[in-house]
Amino acid sequence: MDTFAFLQHYWWLLMSITAGTLVFLLFVQGGQGLLYSVGRNREERNRIVASLGRKWESTFTTLVVFGGAFFASFPLFYSTSFGGAFYLWTLILFVFVIQAVAYEFRRKPDNWLGEKTYDAFLLVNGLAGAFLLGVAVGTLFTGGHFIVDRANLTRVGGDTAISQWTTSWRGLEALADYRNLALGLAVLFLSRVLGVQYFLNDIADPAIRKRSRDLLLKNAIPFVFFFLVFVFSLMFSTGYAADPVTGTIRPESYRYWHNLLAMPAVFVLLVSGVVSVLTGIFLCWKKGSPKGIWYSGIGTVMTVTMLFLLAGYRHTAYYPSLADASSSLTIANSSSGRFTLSVMSAVSLLIPVIVWYTWYAWRKMGKEKSLRPGKEEGDAY
Amino acid sequence: MTLSTADLMPLVDWSRAQFAMTAMYHWIFVPLTLGLGFLCAIMETFYYRTGNEFWKRTTRFWMRLFGINFAIGVATGLILEFEFGTNWSNYSYFVGDIFGAPLAIEGITAFFLEATFFAVMFFGWDRVSKGFHLTATWMVAFGASLSALWILVANAWMQYPVGMTFNIETARNEMTSFWDVLFSPVAINKFFHTVLSGYVLSAVFVAGISAWFLLRRREEELARKSIGIASVFGLVCSLLLATSGDRSGVEVARHQPMKLAAMEALYDGSREAGLTVFGVLRPEAERAGGKGNYYFSFEVPGLLSRIGYRDPQAYVAGINDLVKGNPEQGILSAAEKMERGRTAIGELARYRQARKAGDERTAAEVAALFDTGTPQGREFLQEYFRYFGYGYLVSPEDIVPNVGLVFYSFRVMVGLGFFFILLFAVNLWLWKRGRLERYRWWLRIMLWSIPLAYLAGMAGWVVAEVGRQPWTIQDLLPTVASVTRLNTSAVIVTFFLFAVLFAVMLVAGAMIMRKQIRLGPDESTGSVFPRLSRKRREKDGEAPAGSTEEKRD
Structure with missing residues (x-):
């Protein structure tokens, strides 16, 4: 593998880990979606929001970084998917923006719309945010209706767009593919499972903990079901692969299954990730363990990362074109140049520092279990 | 369906409108957080050093206002980032290799810093040590400015594209020198000028709100000390802002002469060009009739030449010079540049056709033209490729931005900039002599200066962004070749969707800010567990119906 190819693979790995981290951090969305199921009165809901409120920024930031890093490392994907699946991404944007405002405004006096409206914003974000992100990620396997032609740039006096979307649904058509729906629902229910596990870990209120625990299996079972539907359909799907x-680029039956067999490390880590998620669920369900989120969280990062590697490694088209197979995007034909990837790789060496100070700050903040009944918090939500 | 440039213009206009709306809305909240973060950090440092609870109380009051702004700034920042892809997909591809990198680096280096320490800053008062909390506050302040650095580097690159080469195979620009991009004079100046404007706005805000407290004879110690800190901070920053503004004149003259001409409504270039301090422009029809540019104006002779080129004798190109050309001054006409741009685009087309047809000889011949490692390539770059974007324009007049908007915005920005220097200087003088409360009319001026600071910032962005039209990348890519191919109706729908959302957020945010300020440092709520009303607790089943306890709720 030459240096350029190595950098492309390195950046796909980083994108995969970022995606995995993002899905893990969707526990904030999952928790929001359970606001009224777990929080039976206003005080309990305040406690839940205050607990989640110390983490929402991290999820939001990871989403921003995910977008920015995709822009920088795979700009052709950014321009093709974001410009093409316009309605889908705009919907995602919309539901995330209302989240940010809701956290800051809901408890403030004179907030105009009232607390219930902001709680509704959190609920919408908690349900639609996680689901739509899952659907959008699903298109990395199921593809989109686009044509890429760089020669369009030479159309003086005309339409110069390099990437053209061929349906007027502009991304909403992804909702009509059962595999995308399955992944969307799997992500939604996983986020709710993680949300429950987060409450068990962070909120020292017996009533909230009991209700959370009661909700665990009700969300874990649909998660497992939809996840299996997605994974099995994926293994039987036709993928697209580029001749090295x-x-x-040509279609290939059982491409993702072949990828799994050809990359035993990915296979092992994928299975380990799933086992780790299930272990976390079991620990929380059986023992009410506060540590379940760490097992499920690490498992989530591993599983999603490995799914992304299945999508992009081994010359697989990670964004297949359903309109023109040769327009499909691979990490080789859609990445930034070698110099840019090198610069960003140098900057990526800071990531361990970020992980360290984030962990350090969270640890410092989490020493005292937050929000015990009666404990006052200063400037919170 | 094949569309012409004219067909695409409504789409371009709506896409520009949506991006401008998002950016301007974003800029309502961001500048306050840029400076207020540092002011909070300074105040908390006093608390850390003295242990005086007064400073903690003061810090927490301003920090609360910071938090309200911060959340909306973050939210709208996400929209801006995604809109590059959703609405400007061709742009995203054409320069994503260069533009995307600062955005990604911004995320890695600044966003996590802000997000992590923001949580400590707001929730950590009673959870972490005083020293760690102070560190968190400083980290958030630095993080905000660090974030601004990267996005402004990216913006500066659009105004002055350097450190890159065009890759004919991928049909896009690719970075060749990160340091050229990061340390371009335009980037350095833009960073300082923009963040300083944010610091000045924050200082005006703190001074203005404090003046309100003094007018109401409330929280007088907090107000006096806040005015003192804000005025020192604001005076230093506004003087530096003026310096960086002066430097901007040089950079604009050198790299964006049309923007400079529009800022001055200078139609015909001249030596010893004067700077119009103020004036009222005549409409185009009257001006074309030979009645001159202004109904009236006050001009300082030679000042524009001196600001732009540090030489009162220097020739400053006018709009007509740049459109029609001026061979005497070695200025090419826009029509000539369009021809050369089309030649460059034509060579790109020839290359792609040759590659498609398997004609490697022709492909290699064209590729050599784009190879800046050879004399032939350097000549092609200098004579043709640098005008690549002109090839997409329909007429030479397309290179002229909205002159009136840029002209007036520039005067608003500069005029208010000088006013703020005066404001802070007088504040400090009065503060030092303990006479702030005596001059109530001056306190009212301080209070009403707050909207002026926002106006100045907006005007600055109008000058920067409207002034560079029609370019997304100066000379290389116009808006019409940058836009995502969407139905115009789709953009209209999302425009109004976001317009409504922003309007709601703005009203709610403004009402909350107003309330928090009125409540003051002690009375404002924000507690997770404020005492619920009795009626509410009855509803939630936590208080027996009809009980008489705590009626004062």
């Missing part, structure tokens, strides 16, 4: 020499 000519770059020609």
